[in-house]
Structure formats: C-alpha cells, structure tokens
Amino acid sequence: MHCVRTVTENLYWVGANDHRLALFENIHPIPKGVSYNAYLLLDEKSVLFDTVDWSACRQLLENLEYLLNGTPLDYLVINHMEPDHGASIEEILLRYPKVRIISTEKAFMLMRQFGFHVDGHECIQVKEGDTYSFGDHTVTFVGAPMVHWPEAMVTFDTTNGVLFSADAFGSFIALDGKLFADEVNFDRDWIDEARRYLTNIVGKYGPHIQLLLGKAGGILDQIRYICPLHGPVWRKDLGYFIDKYDKWSRYEPEVKGVLIVYASMYGNTEAAAQALAAKLCERGITDVALYDVSNTHVSYLIAESFKYSHIVLASVTYNLGIYPVMKSYLEDMKALNLQNRTFAIIENGSWACKSGDLMQAFIDEELKNMTVLNERLSLASSLQADKAAELDQLADALVESLQEDLEN
Numbered sequence: 401m402h403c404v405r406t407v408t409e410n411l412y413w414v415g416a417n418d419h420r421l422a423l424f425e426n427i428h429p430i431p432k433g434v435s436y437n438a439y440l441l442l443d444e445k446s447v448l449f450d451t452v453d454w455s456a457c458r459q460l461l462e463n464l465e466y467l468l469n470g471t472p473l474d475y476l477v478i479n480h481m482e483p484d485h486g487a488s489i490e491e492i493l494l495r496y497p498k499v500r501i502i503s504t505e506k507a508f509m510l511m512r513q514f515g516f517h518v519d520g521h522e523c524i525q526v527k528e529g530d531t532y533s534f535g536d537h538t539v540t541f542v543g544a545p546m547v548h549w550p551e552a553m554v555t556f557d558t559t560n561g562v563l564f565s566a567d568a569f570g571s572f573i574a575l576d577g578k579l580f581a582d583e584v585n586f587d588r589d590w591i592d593e594a595r596r597y598l599t600n601i602v603g604k605y606g607p608h609i610q611l612l613l614g615k616a617g618g619i620l621d622q623i624r625y626i627c628p629l630h631g632p633v634w635r636k637d638l639g640y641f642i643d644k645y646d647k648w649s650r651y652e653p654e655v656k657g658v659l660i661v662y663a664s665m666y667g668n669t670e671a672a673a674q675a676l677a678a679k680l681c682e683r684g685i686t687d688v689a690l691y692d693v694s695n696t697h698v699s700y701l702i703a704e705s706f707k708y709s710h711i712v713l714a715s716v717t718y719n720l721g722i723y724p725v726m727k728s729y730l731e732d733m734k735a736l737n738l739q740n741r742t743f744a745i746i747e748n749g750s751w752a753c754k755s756g757d758l759m760q761a762f763i764d765e766e767l768k769n770m771t772v773l774n775e776r777l778s779l780a781s782s783l784q785a786d787k788a789a790e791l792d793q794l795a796d797a798l799v800e801s802l803q804e805d806l807e808n
C-alpha cells in the first residue's frame with residue numbers, strides 16, 4: 401500500500417520512515433527513528449529526486465507505482481548518493497530501465513565505486529549552475545560539496561521555489577505522517593534531534609555549510625519550500641531553521657549557559673559536579689545541563705556542546721590519564737571541529753591527580769579558539785568542606801565569564 405504526501409502542486413513526498421534501525425551510520429542511536437525522504441515531481445516528465453535506504457525500498461516502489469499509475473519514470477535526480485539515500489538506485493533502474501539519471505561527476509564515480517550499475521543507462525552529468533527543464537518546471541543544480549559528502553549537490557526548482565537540500569536542513573526522528581515542520585512543535589520536540597543530526601553528521605564541515613548558506617542567501621526570497629532528505633519539509637518560518645544552521649556551522653553557541661559533563665567512578669566526582677550545578681543555580685544561572693559521560697552516548701554530548709557557551713569537564717584520573725570515555729568525548733569534539741567555547745575543569749585523583757592538566761593540554765593543543773578558566777577545582781578522592789572556597793571561586797568565575805559573554 402502506498403503512503404505519500406503532497407508537498408505542493410504536482411510534487412509528492414514518496415519516502416519512508418524507519419523505526420527499526422537502532423544506530424544511524426551504525427554509530428548514532430536514533431530512538432525516535434528517522435525518515436528517508438524522496439520526492440516525485442509529475443510534470444510533462446516525471447522526476448524522482450533521490451531514493452531511499454535499501455530497508456525502505458519497497459515503500460518507495462509502492463509509492464512510485466501508485467503515483468506514476470502505469471506511466472514511465474523519466475528522470476532520477478541524485479543529489480546525494482550515500483547509501484542511506486542511494487541504495488535503491490539500482491532497483492529503480494531495474495524497474496524503470498529508460499530512466500535518465502542526473503547527478504554530479506563525483507556522484508557517478510561513487511555510484512560505480514559502490515557497485516551501483518548505472519552504466520547502460522543515460523547518465524547526465526551536471527555541474528554548478530546548470531539548468532534543466534522537465535516541462536513547466538525548470539531546475540538549477542548547485543554544488544554542495546562536503547554537505548555531507550564531496551559529491552553532494554542541491555537542486556532548486558525555480559518554478560515553484562522548492563529547494564531539494566540533500567542532507568542540509570535534515571533531522572533525526574521519523575515523520576510518522578507529519579510532513580511539514582509546521583505540523584509539529586519543532587522547537588519543543590524536534591530541535592534537539594535536529595541539532596544532534598547536524599552536529600554529529602556534518603558538524604566537521606561548518607565552512608562548507610556556510611558556503612551553501614551563502615549561495616542560498618542569494619535566492620532566499622525565492623525559496624518557498626526546503627525539502628531535505630531526512631526530517632520535515634519547511635514551508636513556514638524558514639528563517640528559524642536557517643538561523644540555527646548558521647549558528648551551528650559557525651560554531652557559535654545557541655545558549656549562554658553551562659554544560660557540565662562528569663566522569664565519575666564511585667560518585668565523588670559526580671558529587672562535585674552536582675555541587676557546582678547547585679552553586680550556579682544559587683547565583684541565578686539556571687541554564688545548566690549535567691551529564692554522566694559514562695552513560696550518555698557521545699552524540700548527545702556533542703549536540704549539547706554545540707548548544708552551550710560554557711563547558712565544565714569533571715574527570716577522575718584513570719591509569720594516570722583522562723578517564724577513557726571523557727577522552728573519547730574530547731576526541732569527538734576535535735573531530736567535529738567544535739570551537740569558540742569557554743571551559744572549566746574539575747579534576748580528581750586519589751594518589752596522582754593528572755586529569756586536569758591533561759584535559760587542559762588537550763583543549764589548548766588540539767581544539768581551536770577555546771578558553772580555559774584559570775579557576776580549577778582539584779579533588780583528592782572526594783569533595784570535602786575544605787574545598788568550599790575553591791568551588792565558590794569556580795562558580796563565581798563561570799558566572800563572571802557568562803556575564804561578560806552576555807554583555808558582548
């Protein structure tokens with residue numbers, strides 16, 4: 401049975417939702433699922449924009465069969481060929497052998513590399529600025545390299561103002577019937593998962609997102625719909641989400657507040673983290689989030705790190721080093737290019753307290769444009785009353801730094 405939605409006149413969502421996949425890219429948990437979006441334009445020619453993950457292929461085929469109603473599929477535009485979107489290309493070619501494929505040179509190269517048998521079909525290679533007409537609708541192809549693979553492009557339909565934005569403006573969470581961002585409470589229910597998607601999947605490529613946003617900025621008044629490959633379609637309040645993307649890709653915090661991430665073996669470092677959180681709230685700083693690094697998937701920590709302006713790292717010393725999961729979190733920050741944050745450090749060690757210096761060295765030497773506050777809380781096994789002054793000084797320093805940020 402088909403399951404489609406109308407985007408706008410003659411344009412349909414023909415994708416599918418996935419609640420079975422536990423780990424996106426086999427690494428990021430997706431407890432609320434994900435959608436694989438594909439779109440069908442029925443003009444003088446019929447055009448399928450992208451395909452879906454192999455697990456969703458059957459739904460895509462049923463949707464196409466219903467809407468095409470016995471007519472052929474004329475074109476397949478591939479904006480992004482990564483297998484979560486491209487894995488069904490070959491099945492489309494088998495079902496619609498006369499379909500002509502439109503994509504970039506690099507995408508065709510990668511399709512062959514992945515073993516998608518596109519040769520034998522008409523492959524139309526396009527580049528930045530090329531246009532194509534399907535009847536009433538004319539589209540322009542725009543390069544979007546590294547958003548999120550090097551072959552990616554986006555396609556802008558100049559007739560109806562639809563931007564097929566590939567991975568850009570995507571989000572985790574299955575659509576479950578709701579297609580448009582204005583059909584959900586996005587700011588309440590979706591923004592955290594949208595942030596987690598962007599920062600973990602494309603976070604490293606902020607400058608490339610900025611390039612794409614620059615191109616989109618030139619035609620902003622013409623964009624009426626943004627149709628990404630995951631998550632809802634945007635037709636209202638586009639500026640809200642564009643602004644989020646702009647902040648995330650410039651590594652600018654959304655919130656002046658404090659993220660506290662602790663690594664604790666027996667609860668003593670956690671107790672210090674909790675005491676600091678309470679001190680901050682006592683001082684009126686209530687935008688405080690606190691996580692145990694050992695039982696929080698690092699993708700959530702990365703998303704929160706992109707959100708908050710100040711990050712407190714509280715870690716025990718382990719084998720004379722940083723606690724392994726805390727080290728892994730720091731490595732992810734580096735890999736995903738996080739910048740422009742203010743850090744504070746709580747360290748703990750029962751006989752050789754090393755974690756503070758090591759975390760500071762990592763921040764100074766491996767990360768970009770970071771500040772570490774001079775005030776540091778050093779613990780020998782547990783937080784005792786004699787450390788009250790140090791704890792207060794750390795809280796005061798964070799408040800002062802936040803206030804400086806708020807004034808700037």
Ligand code: FEO
Pocket residue numbers: 480482484485547548549567629630
């Ligand atoms: Fe959803 Fe880069 O693929």
